[in-house]
Amino acid sequence: MPYDREKQVAIDAVLAASRLCEEVRQAIPPAMEKGDKSPVTVADFGSQAIICKAISEAFPDDPIVGEEDATTLKTPEMGNNLEKVTDYVKSIIPDATPEQVTAWIDRGNGSVGGRFWTLDPIDGTKGFLRKDQYAIALALIENGEVKLGIMGCPAYAIDGDIPGMLFVAVRGEGSMKMPFSTGKFTPIQVVKAEDTANMRFVESVEAAHGDQSRQNAIAQAAGITSPSVRMDSQAKYGVVASGQAALYLRLPSPKYPNYRENIWDHAAGAIVVEEAGGRVTDMYGKPLDFASSIKMVDNRGIVVSNGLIHDQVLSALKS
Numbered sequence: 007m008p009y010d011r012e013k014q015v016a017i018d019a020v021l022a023a024s025r026l027c028e029e030v031r032q033a034i035p036p037a038m039e040k041g042d043k044s045p046v047t048v049a050d051f052g053s054q055a056i057i058c059k060a061i062s063e064a065f066p067d068d069p070i071v072g073e074e075d076a077t078t079l080k081t082p083e084m085g086n087n088l089e090k091v092t093d094y095v096k097s098i099i100p101d102a103t104p105e106q107v108t109a110w111i112d113r114g115n116g117s118v119g120g121r122f123w124t125l126d127p128i129d130g131t132k133g134f135l136r137k138d139q140y141a142i143a144l145a146l147i148e149n150g151e152v153k154l155g156i157m158g159c160p161a162y163a164i165d166g167d168i169p170g171m172l173f174v175a176v177r178g179e180g181s182m183k184m185p186f187s188t189g190k191f192t193p194i195q196v197v198k199a200e201d202t203a204n205m206r207f208v209e210s211v212e213a214a215h216g217d218q219s220r221q222n223a224i225a226q227a228a229g230i231t232s233p234s235v236r237m238d239s240q241a242k243y244g245v246v247a248s249g250q251a252a253l254y255l256r257l258p259s260p261k262y263p264n265y266r267e268n269i270w271d272h273a274a275g276a277i278v279v280e281e282a283g284g285r286v287t288d289m290y291g292k293p294l295d296f297a298s299s300i301k302m303v304d305n306r307g308i309v310v311s312n313g314l315i316h317d318q319v320l321s322a323l324k325s
């Protein structure tokens with residue numbers, strides 16, 4: 007099958023990074039602050055190091071566009087954080103050195119192009135710090151199209167199950183989920199019209215990452231009567247893909263009207279939903295542009311649905 011090797015390498019890397027993240031989380035890590043004031047932890051850096059190493063070794067010519075960068079980690083203000091990251095990486099790669107760790111992280115400074123990977127080593131860092139949801143999101147993009155998406159969601163548990171879920175999608179082959187606890191893959195599908203119990207909608211926990219009052223109004227206009235389920239990270243795409251919600255809305259925050267979404271915040275989730283039968287566009291119905299730059303400059307807002315209610319949501323957004 008096409009992308010079999012990419013898929014296996016990516017799954018193994020995301021599962022290894024998931025183990026590192028959960029290990030860090032046992033210790034409730036302090037957050038460091040990035041230049042844009044957003045938080046980052048030793049686990050974000052460790053996860054990026056592990057995944058970039060794996061992709062680099064298997065596909066040395068493939069660029070990786072990752073969220074993190076080792077520049078800050080190397081500065082004196084960072085204290086012993088590089089040593090801490092290296093120690094966690096060593097639990098997966100025993101002979102790793104700090105120099106290798108920073109070089110692996112910086113493999114994520116690649117550019118978009120014909121074929122490249124995009125990586126969010128921890129999506130939902132704020133959720134990770136709160137002990138809520140987060141995702142390790144990796145996608146392969148070729149000629150403008152996401153071909154493969156992997157999401158590791160170590161805190162994902164539905165109905166009291168043991169936490170930990172992997173979502174995998176290959177273009178044209180459908181979407182699968184795999185509980186970490188069983189290792190068994192099963193196909194997933196978006197919610198169908200008759201399944202009214204799952205006609206829910208999901209949105210971010212972080213009010214500043216969207217427009218919650220408008221999101222709720224639009225969901226109601228699309229016939230969803232129950233209150234939203236708030237959840238961090240691309241785990242929201244997993245919820246829609248596996249038929250536990252019909253809609254995920256992320257409308258521009260009135261506080262940050264010029265914000266543009268990053269490709270690594272959506273590429274993996276988008277293919278998982280599309281291959282499960284759903285639809286993903288921006289708030290004007292335009293396809294998301296994952297190939298032109300790191301930021302989706304020509305897209306505003308994100309609409310993720312089971313497909314059936316998509317046009318209704320888009321028309322509600324017009325009025």
Ligand SMILES: Nc1ncnc2c1ncn2[C@@H]1O[C@H](COP(=O)(O)O)[C@@H](OP(=O)(O)O)[C@H]1O
Nearest residue numbers: 128129130131132210212214215238239262265
């Ligand atoms: N003003 C804003 N509007 C939308 N998204 C934002 C934002 N500020 C930050 N984000 C993004 O929101 C992501 C988390 O999504 P969610 O709110 O769904 O959990 C962050 O990813 P990271 O946690 O990887 O930095 C960050 O990229």
Ligand SMILES: [Mg+2]
Nearest residue numbers: 044045073131
């Ligand atoms: Mg971040």
Ligand SMILES: [Mg+2]
Nearest residue numbers: 126129130271
């Ligand atoms: Mg993110």
Ligand SMILES: [Mg+2]
Nearest residue numbers: 073126128129
């Ligand atoms: Mg991140």
